[in-house]
Amino acid sequence: MLKEFQQHINSHLPLLKDAKLLIAVSGGIDSVVLTHLCIKSGLNIALAHCNFNLRGDESDADEDFVVKLAEMLDLEIFVEGFDTKMYAETNKRSIQMAARELRYNWFSDLARQLHFSYVLTAHHADDNLETFLINFTRGTGIEGLTGIPEINDTFVRPLLPFSNQQILDYASEKDILWRNDSSNRSTKYLRNKLRHDVIPILKEINPSLLQSFQKTLQNLSDSQQIINDAMGMFLDQAIVHKTQKETTYKVEAFKKTSNPKAYLYETFKNFGFTQWDDILNLLTAQPGKYVISGTHRLIKDRENLILTENDFNRPVTDFIEVLDMSATLKIPVGNLAFSEVETIDAESKDKCIYVDKGLLRSPLTIRQKKQGDVFAPIGMKGKKKKLSKYYKDEKFSLVDKENTWLFCSGDQIVWVIGKRADERFKITDKTKHILKIEFIQ
Structure with a gap:
């Protein structure tokens, strides 16, 4: 030996x-x-x-x-x-x-x-x-x-x-x-x-069982390699986009295959799912339906399936009150940094806004969308828009909506954090105190 x-x-x-x-x-x-x-x-x-x-x-x-x-x-x-x-x-x-x-x-x-x-x-x-x-x-x-x-x-x-x-x-x-x-x-x-x-x-x-078994394993491994090659080509077409936190797949890509259930299994088998009939049904389900495993969630969103991790450690909260605008505030999706500045930096990052501090009213809160929310997107000359319509126009996925938070002054939205500021709080010639707010992920 x-x-x-x-x-x-x-x-x-x-x-x-x-x-x-x-x-x-x-x-x-x-x-x-x-x-x-x-x-x-x-x-x-x-x-x-x-x-x-x-x-x-x-x-x-x-x-x-x-x-x-x-x-x-x-x-x-x-x-x-x-x-x-x-x-x-x-x-x-x-x-x-x-x-x-x-x-x-x-x-x-x-x-x-x-x-x-x-x-x-x-x-x-x-x-x-x-x-x-x-x-x-x-x-x-x-x-x-x-x-x-x-x-x-x-x-x-x-x-x-x-x-x-x-x-x-x-x-x-x-x-x-x-x-x-x-x-x-x-x-x-x-x-x-x-x-x-x-x-x-x-x-x-079969006295030669182990030898026969080795041949079977080799044949199965060869077949698995063919499947892997085919899945690689399929996923190149099926994946819409991929980030660290989520992957989006075209529903139509699965529907066009000869065996959608088999392709769904090969795509999601490593994420703890066992409810394959339920996952198959997601292809024709209404948006918002989902299947969960011990580690992941698969969501139907319009014409896509979105795979995201289950964040069991994420705090469950309705809102966060902003008590100190001279420090960095931790929120569920990152941090907000507040600082009072003299001038606006023209080269500021997209996830940074400047507001007229004198227009802010207590309570200042960080919260998520609620029924009936409206705001005046900056650049629309004071016209108000339903937040739900804004989300729809911007093609927010269900996961995007879950991870989008609002900085509010009283009942008014100051900023859809990381996305769009409100016209009502912008800097003008009358502004005496400029507040810079930066979203840090």
Whole structure:
């Protein structure tokens, strides 16, 4: 196996040869064998071990074993203990998901802080088959059937081509010791049930199951690449505009496809959505309808779909009172800076206005649109306009409206912040005090 491992590194993972590597070591056979293979291959490695404190003395014994392994092999080691049950309860996660998040977050932090190029994990071909079956039984798209990626950002899995049996044979041949995790024998977890009850039957039916499975994965990966290429061309046509906070797509682009639901799935599958029939219905829904996921919102707006993040931390407020016009005021979409000036800067930015301070009346507030709002857009010679009509004429999207705030003097709008000032408060020859207001995002 050592020769095959080295050939695989040379052919497919040469990036590991001169890199600083961190190996995630549980003490089990897979990660211990990976450690020995890396040493025999002359790779520059250190070890990292997570103690999840879920199995009492057994967890502590695993930690002791890995520490002694590092000492025996003269390797640097990092150990971290976690209160996994507390994390799971606090973050409403299953124990397995909590442990996964804790270890991957810690590995990533460790790699970043100590400048490790990659983190190696010991996933192998049997793990890949189990993951495939788990995704298959739960329902997934083609991306869920393409297996565990060999390289995923800083995480690399060099044992993926090798079976559990090959790893076991190598450990036996080299008299390598490892720790057995008693929880791996319990079939209350889906992965273990597949490992102990289902996969042995599949291997009995087809002794070459893993080899056949690898061919299937390759075929699925090839098909996924075709989909990715097609989606790239589709999105070039479908996306109207994209900013850091939102992306706008043409509804008509989806309607023109042979299978709109499939294109919607491929476009939005990575944003936490599961209600695909509801998303399909957005194509013909009235403006204002939306579908939400745990992280995003997809809104129907005229002839477009707008994807935006859910801002759960945004403060819910009806208005903000302006009490000090000599400082910077934080508002939900940025900051307003107030300053009294002597003259107007002709080269001021678009998101800056000058008003006659003497015309302002208390209370001064920052608020959003309310029913019946009107203002006199500067340049229209005092003519008033419904704010709703202004929004419509300027083609504000629903998200634009949500993120637009008004600076008001009493009931009068002084400024549609960042957009249009009101004629009634402009500077004239009679102005004695000029107030500069700048919107800073």
